[in-house]
Amino acid sequence: MTPEDIAKLIVRTSLKDRAAFDLLYRQTSAKLFGVCLRVLSDRGEAEEALQEVFVKVWTKADRFAISELSPMSWLIAVARNHAIDRIRARRRPAADIDAALDVADPAPGPEAMAVAGGEADRIHRCLEELEQDRADAIRGAYLKGESYVELAERHGVPLNTMRTWLRRSLIRLRECLER
């Protein structure tokens, strides 16, 4: 499916078209389940999160119209936000995310490639301009939804140092992407 097709399905979903919603689910749930699994690293919880994500998609599909994101990016943002909120509400993070799930370095699917397009190369090139540990922190935080607390612990630096590092790195990343 092209991004235009996905956009149509979201718009039709906002008009409460169930057939469109079903098709949207078929086309995108595997990716969004991948998001929930990666962030939550618990199958049962990821399944619950995926339910909630699609309930949100059904009730808030009209929001897509006022965002300027591509349809897949919008859906992924809904899923990531939900999964990250969920993991933050948890007391303790699951023991070891990558050990619990064998999804550490998946090959991007065709749809992901289509969405990312040439932009993917650029962001990776820009991340390479950063110090390796900071680029890793950004990638890890994005994919797993790690918090400053967790990142600071893993990198063995005080929380404020981590925050300063990451903020500066993000600003440099933006400058590179806008170059």
Add this chain to the structure above:
Amino acid sequence: MTASDHTGPERDDDALAAEYVLGVLSADERQVAAQRVERDPVFARLVDAWQGRLSPLAAGYAEVEAPVSVKAAIDRRLFTRGAAQEDRGGLWSSLAFWRGLTAAAVAALVLATAVPYLGTPPSQPQTELVASLAAEGSDVRYVAVYDGGRNEVRLSRLAGQLAPDKDFELWLIEGKNAPVSVGVVPAGATARLVPSAPVQQKLAQGAVLAISLEPKGGSPTGQPTGPVVAAGDLKNI
């Protein structure tokens, strides 16, 4: 380099938007940021920009088939409550419809695909103009659609609240001419206004729409008396 950490609120907001999108904030900070996204269109745009910037990283998420039970559970949650749910569908769809049309104004992608898909008969070239109304320093955000076929302006409030003793009034501004009132905006998240014939003509040609804050019942002078809380161009879709 340390100076770059403190270069004003704009930069701080941008960094906050980046942190929110990246997902590193605590539960409380995320809640505050999420509420700002709802209330503050400028901040919401910063967040959207970061969502877009970082979105290629999402290629790192593997696709994993979810068990069939998940979709069944979603359908149960959404569709088994029966009539009550369906009734809400009517209201929601009309709201969604107008917001759907905004997409056309905002994103060419949806413009090209969604509008014909919504079933607008191509053989019926009615004037349909859309405007996204917002203003700096204001959290009021409206979408206005002028439907030439039905001669009405439909308004959908996306953000912002109105004090109980005030009203919003919609104005049409054409070039350097004085604003012309389209009408006091009826209360509610969605509203309709039927403009007078001369206003109608001007609307059809496309103009700037603005919403001002007025005393209850509208401007007593026939010209805006309060601040403009949202404005935007009517664009052809």
